[in-house]
Amino acid sequence: MRTVLLTYEFGAGLGHLNRLIAVAQRLEGCRLVFALPDLALGVPLVRRSFGEAAEIVQGVVWAAPTDPESRQVPTHTFADVIALFGFAELARLEALTARAAALLDGIKPDLIVSDFAPTLRLASAGRVPTVVVGNGYTIPPGGRVLPPMRPWETVVGPRSRAQEGRLLTAVNAVRARQQGAAVDFFADLFQGEYSFPCTIAEFDPYGSARTEPVVWPFNVPVIPEGPPVSDRRGPAAFCYFQGNHPALAPTLAAAGNLGLRAEVYVQGLDPQAVAARCARNVGVHRKPADFAVALPATRVLVHHAGLGTAYAGVLAGTPQLVIPHNLEHAITARGLERFGSAVRVGVSPAPEAGTLARVLKGMLADGDLQARAARAARDLAARRVPDPVGPIAAACAGFL
Template structure:
């Protein structure tokens, strides 16, 4: 029996955790002991404990943008700019995060680490510690080279972004020398590992033009059957999944109230009782994440923040999507989703009168969007089925020597 550490550091969405849980479940079934280290343990431990009963859940490290509203106005041209916004350039903060991950490693003594968006763990991990890295296209820039532009439509990285990357690399290497680790050649190397699995679809990968290795179909979303044509779904409900701190949350609730259809809603990071106080009468508030495989093939519309896993689930189900991206990662996913012509994005400032309500009315009333959703489901469903999870688990077993 091996000791396996599942580690997650950056990112607010549950996609990171769901990828780790899927792999952890397979390894637990094989008899390995699983420990999970997460940011915001109080909020995420119940999800882990439901999915992996008996698993030890530790507090890892959590990074926060000091002023999220200000951060949204700061240009982010490369992944270095994004990480910079979290204060990763501050030596005292990065050293504290590094020490926390060293403490976690000392406590767990893992035979294998499986990490999702956990660069500081990579910074302190010894070369002899077997590691598997999971992530979506956004969180795993191509290793072994300077960071390319984060926006797929951009051609070059500005000088300021390149300077951020150099400073971040210099700081990371100062700490690596402190811990007796070999220096990194590129900052991007912190986001990959000895075995790396990028789980995305080509339309959502910001680095598709620069990536040398193949990507894997997302496995943190189950294979979802396409539903009937949208016009045949009648007065079926809509689905809503947004985080509690989303700037469009109030607007989305107002849009739901305006449509008069039943809405199944999950708001992550907020107690259901609190959500219910602000929810319109036609909203059913769920205590745990929605069962997308059951709900979406019947749903008239899906409202979400443009998380990759949710967007992919909606494509499979053939449901028209209203996406409300609040950061660059989600804006990139929204752009890829719009290529299927089955989704609408609202990028306007929160509180813009009628923006979200108007978009939802269009989604519920425009036949062209319905037809495009059906075509997207057929296109995605026709792609080769690859058992990505099996490939990841095989990579883990390889590193464990069994």
């Protein structure tokens, strides 16, 4: 039986793991091993999909920066973002590359399927064939220096180029101790023998620089378009946030101030603790909602501009209020604005509850916004590909 290692290293949400699971479900007859950075978050999802048939081990963990000052560091390329995690610090990179190498030695995979996992790519040094999946953000074009990541910028400045050089220097110092081949471009660590960026044009930060085709974002389930927003009978607002979001408190308060039924799910916090902070008109979900059921009935979706959530909201024809607090989410928010179906609120300074409540009430009454959301849903549904995982499964099969 052939062994497939599936892993991701960065990212706080479930989008990376959902993509890996979708690919794994097509790899029949293989031993599946998931190496996860966050076992508490990922194990339930893997078990729900595979039961005990899949193995789960602790993967490589790059701890997210906790210094509030890190959010003030300008991030113009992918290098600027990855450097915030300490990837250019040689001792840390060596230690985590050794951890990745130990995973490879213990699991002995015949194939790696990865999503945002550059350390494992560095450790494997091309010895194990790799198929890479990811969103547009996590797969910059390979074989070249990094392009600007902000779609509204066209030139990379010297600080970002210097940062890319420091990262590449650290990577090649590790590779030299491995006695392996040099890595010519930092972007190449995010490529495999086959790479499949899963995105659509509006959300691809590298669209102007990308030459390979992109794949429909298959980690997003089929979401039916809901009825006209004015006819929907679900919550006036559905709020989906991570527990560390700086605008969580005013968002919960704004939902309570609506005076209409609202629902929330907060990843990473105890539901009872969340409920204690909410008004009586706000229902709290204990687990992630089924978007295919919840969003077509929702009148306004409020979230942090996570990519998978944004896709789902567009497909449901649901107007979205987004509050991005990092660059990836800001890029997603810009993509939503291109559809004309979202309102963006800044996070610095944190918005006040009263401001958010007024914005929400305005969106609930905005017929033009709702019409644009309906048009966006129909446009996106027309682009859907029947089997976007098929080419990825075929690429994997070629190595098994």
